Every structure is written in C-alpha cells, then in structure tokens.
Amino acid sequence: MNQIIKKQILNPTVTLMEIDAPMIAKKAEPGQFIILRVDENGERIPLTIADYNREKGTVTIIFQIVGASTEALNHLNTGDYIQDFAGPLGKATETEGLKKVAVVGGGVGCAIAYPVAKKLHEQGCEVHSIVGFRNKDLVILEEEFKNASSKLVLMTDDGSYGEKGLVTDALKALIEDGNQYDTVITIGPLIMMKFVCSLTKTYGVKTIASMNPIMIDGTGMCGGCRLSVGGKTKFACVDGPDFEGFEIDFDEAIARSSIYKPFELKAHETLCNLYKMEVK
C-alpha cells in the first residue's frame, strides 16, 4: 500500500498525484513507468513516472481519466492509499551524448515527455519542446516545459491557445528552419506518433517513440504488450517502452490498443453509475 502525499487537478481530465514510494524513487529514471492497482479488485494499469524526488522518497504520476480504473484512481484523495504500486519498470530513455533534441508531446503524453525534456535540459542538451493539446482548457505543464526547454512551441487544434495546428506542423517548420536534431523523441497518441515518424522519416531524422500498449504484469510474462518492431516481436514492458520510430508497425499497435474497447466502455459506464448513486 502506498500513500498519496499530494493530489492536484491539472485540468478537467488530467490529475497529478505524488505517491510515497521510497524504493521506486531511489531508482526511477525518465522514461520508466509504474504499474498500480487502485483496489483489491482493480486491474493493473501502467503510468509513467512523471517526476521523482529521491530525498523525499516520492514519485509523481500524471494521468488522464479515460476509463474505469483512471476514474477510480481519481476518486482517491491526499492521505488515501493505493493498493499496489510496482516499479520502476521498463528501460529508461537514452539521453546520453545528445546535443540537440526535439521533444514532441501530445495531450497527456506531455506528462511522459516532460521528465525526458527535463533530464536532457539538465544535461546541457538544447531542447526544443513541441507540445500539442486539443484546446486551451487541456493545456498542462506549460511552466515546467518552459523551464526545461530552450524553445517551447505550444499548439492547440482549435487555436484557442498558443499556435493553431498540429505538432507535426510545428516540427516541420522547425526542421525546415534549419534546426538539425540528433533525435526527435515523441510521446502521445499512437496516431500522432505515427505521423511524427512519417514526417521525420522524410527528413531522415532519427526518431524515438514511447509506446503504450495494453499491459498486465509489466515483467515480460504475458506477452500482451507485444509490438512488431523492425519485423520482430518485442515486449514493450521489458524491451521498451521506447523504440526506433521508423521500425514500429503503428497500424498493428493501433488495432491492438482496441482489443478490450467494448469491456472498457461498459466498465466505465457501470462505475459512473455507481459514483452517482453514492453522491445521492
């Protein structure tokens, strides 16, 4: 059982929690994740370690409320306990030797991108962050990204904040402007990462995508998180979550992410009904 030290609502659908987890805080590196279970009947869900404090022994998670488990997690408050909290899992993002990097985040993927940008920045790398959101209300971590980047481009789909357009538009403009990146690191919805990769491929800029397939154990035991990378089967939880973007079969990954859609919709509905009843 791990205690929630702090809870902060970042926007109507995204919440930040700081969790007491000294063993994980001691080891965590950007790019790694934890797996948690909200309660005894809960599913195991993976969330990226958005930040960590080794002295305090805490790790921060930032999650979007998309279904039953994230909804249930969001119903916990400061002082409450999370049933299970295991990590740090997966390989850390490789940052060594990088001099100039574009970090491209979309939506809640920005929470995953942020610790990577921060680490690169601390290492003295020139970081250009491009972060995209659907609209102004959904913007998160703007200050944090500002502090961790030499350049920040904030995009919204509807132009209600920052620049209007997609992250790929901004990335294209920066590359066209003559910025030569050692690597582009992209984290966000699968479809966004797919388009980032097809853009950077035309320019031949090495691209790393952080993948988020459905996981259970996170230890390489179930094979549920498998992806095709360069024609080979890889397990994202132990071989990743970062992979060479041009090698990933995104269409397969997109199909696989929908395996449990009907169950997920029903579970979310049931849970919402339950909470309404409690409110009454």
Place this chain on the structure above:
Amino acid sequence: MDVLKRIPVREQDPEVRSHNFSEVCLGYNMEEAMEEASRCLKCKNAKCITGCPVSIDIPEFIKEVEAGNIESASKVIGQYSALPAVCGRVCPQESQCEERCIRGIKGEPVSIGKLERFVADWSRENHIKPEIPSVKNGKKVAVIGSGPAGLTCAGDLAKMGYEVTIFEALHEPGGVLVYGIPEFRLPKDTVVKTEIENVKALGVKIETNVVIGKSTTIDELMEEEGFDAVFVGSGAGLPKFMGIPGENANGVFSANEYLTRSNLMKAFDESYDTPIAAGKKVAVVGGGNVAMDAARTALRLGAEVYIVYRRSEEELPARVEEVHHAKEEGIIFKLLTNPKEILVDENGWVKGMICVEMELGEPDASGRRRPVEKSDSEFELEVDTVIMSLGTSPNPLISSTTRGLDINKYRCIIANEENGQTTKEGVFAGGDAVTGAATVILAMGAGKAAAKGIDEYLKNK
C-alpha cells in the same frame, strides 16, 4: 473391496463443471481415505519414496491415515513438504511416486497424491498449524520469487532459524500457482492462500510488488541491505511465440496472458475489473498442462475449444488426468496438426487459422518421432481466438542485472543440482529459473536442496 482397485475419487459431473470454475476433483472423505490407505503394504523398502522428488515418507503418513490419525499424518508430510495440498493436486503422480508403487505391479497403485491431498485439506479445515521455530540465528536471506521453489526454500530456512524475506514482482504471492494453474484445479483462496499463510507463520516476510533487477538488484541486497545469501526462484515466465504470420492480431494471446487474466486477475468473476476476450471458437496451440488449462478455461468462459498439437496423442506432454478431464468436458483434439498462418479480418481480428496435417517420421533428438508435414493437407480452422501455449523460458531481468551470475544457452541460470550454488558467491538458484519450465514438485525439491546449501554455506563462512 477389490484390493487391486483404487477407491474412486468423487468428481464434479463434466456437464456441470464445464460451466463453472469450482474444483473438478472433490477428494476423498475420511472413510474413503482410510480405506484407500489400507491398500498400502507399508513396504520396508518403499519404492514410492524414491519416486518423490522431496522423498516424503509415504508409508509412514499412509499408516497414520489408515489409523485415522490425520494430524500425525500431517506432521509426517510436513517434515518434507511445505505445500502438500498443492502437490496432492497437481503433481504428476502417475509418473513419480505412484509409478513406483508395488501395488501397481498387479493392480492400480495406491492413490498417494489423493491421500496427501486429503491429509492437507483435513489439516486446513481443522486449523492445524505448522510448528513455529523458536531459535533465530540472526542471519538474513533474501528469496526472489514466491513460486513453489521460493516458498519451499524460504520455509525451510525459516525453520532453521534464518530471517527470510521473499521479494515478489506481482501483487500476489504464489507464482504459477496463482497466475497460471486455474481455480478449477487448484483453488486459490482456500488451498494456495492457506499454504502461503503457513509459510508466513514460520516467520517468513513476503514483500510483493518488488521487481528484482528493477526495484533493486541482487548486488544491492547483498552489499547494502545486509542479506547474507540470496535464493533465486524466479521461474520461467517468458512466453514463446511461433513466428507465423498474423500472430500479433487481435485475438491471439499467449497462454500466460489468457490464464493470468483469468486466474491472477479473476476476469471470470464479474466483480473484478480486468477484462478477458474469451472468444467463441478458440484454438489452443500446444499439448502440455498449460495448453489443457488454457483450453479448459476458455471452455468455461463459454467457447468451443480445439487443442491443436503437432504430434500424436501418445506424445501429449500434459498429465494423463488433465487430458482425460479435458476430453470429458468436450475439448476437441486436433492432433497431428500444425498452424501455418493466422488469418486476420479488416479490423485486425483473428478470423481463422490455416493448419497443415502432420505425420510421424523418424525419431528426433528427444527420442520422439519427429512430425513432418503431409503434402497438400492444408485446411482452414474457423476460429476467432488463438492461444499460443508453446512453452516458456526464464526471464533475463535478473541474470542481466546481476554481476557474475551466469546462464546457459537456454537462458537458464547455471546452478549446482546438489546445493543450488550458482556462479556467484552467496547466490543460489532453483526451480524453473534453472531447469526451464518443469513441475511444482521439482521446483520444491530444488528449493529444499538450496536451503540446505545456503545453511552449509553460511555456517562455513
């Protein structure tokens, strides 16, 4: 009573049980157990003992059963095994203790496994607890993994006075006993939990949600956390796939995933959150215990189920009892059949599987006749779900993060069979992590041997 015949064990009717997850075998009652026990000749030179990897004094405990002294019988077994209710259920008895039983020469061997199970169940129901060790020697041992190897090693060391902590990656201890073997063969809340509680009662601490190699490493446990020795019982959990087209389609699962969702995450029970895509027509590829478990799970979740296996019935590696139960329940066996390709519909879901018929050719290195494809025998099996059950290998998480811990070409940890010693001083290993996927009782045997090995090592240090 015909002494050549066993007392039959009561089972749930196949028609009924194929729709529920309750245990198939109901076990003996006191009367039946005492009667079966009377068939044992209490041999002086008991061959059965030589067939048991942990050398349980079989005639001794059976003698107590025959006299109705079940608590004494339980003490006898307790000297050798920490998990009798588990072994009595899942040991391949027919090829171990019971295979060597003298009674088996003329008639049916004594039902040693069913008697062991009866003793263990009776003890649980009557709240018989193991004796708690009183002396502590102040030395600390870490055990990685809480499967049968780890639990046995930990229990034995605790009895010798060591302070033992088990580190388990998952949220629930038990290893394959909780995530792999289904409820209908091995009830979790009653049987597995109780046996784990018994190990804890000996003073063993279990820390779940700790992934060694990630959360911390063996080197750190020894250098910073003050553990004097480490036992690695991390199993062989990494699933294999065939590498055929369509294998990553929606609706193709490893047996580990399918079984983990159902067993560990209890997806079959509505009150748990984890979903399972059960399937309507399911092909399970493989012929071992794991394949039978996946098939019978899918059946209980409402599917029509095929076992697709490339050799013939004779070579099926699963226990005879499991194959028999599977058939009774209506699993369809497609033997001498091998998958070639999984067909995928426009949404990325499985819509069928192309198979080819096989025939047996010359014997191969394993001594079994090698299956070869029959020409022009391709056919399509109409299924919406495929479960791959092709075996597993040890996970590299530990070997790749521990200095000086060597593995062989199958990625198994190299360890001395007698005492579990690995290539790294103070580190011992056993169970599936060393042998590759094997059996519960062999893992327990290895855990026992390593406990002795660790004790000797620490006494001489």
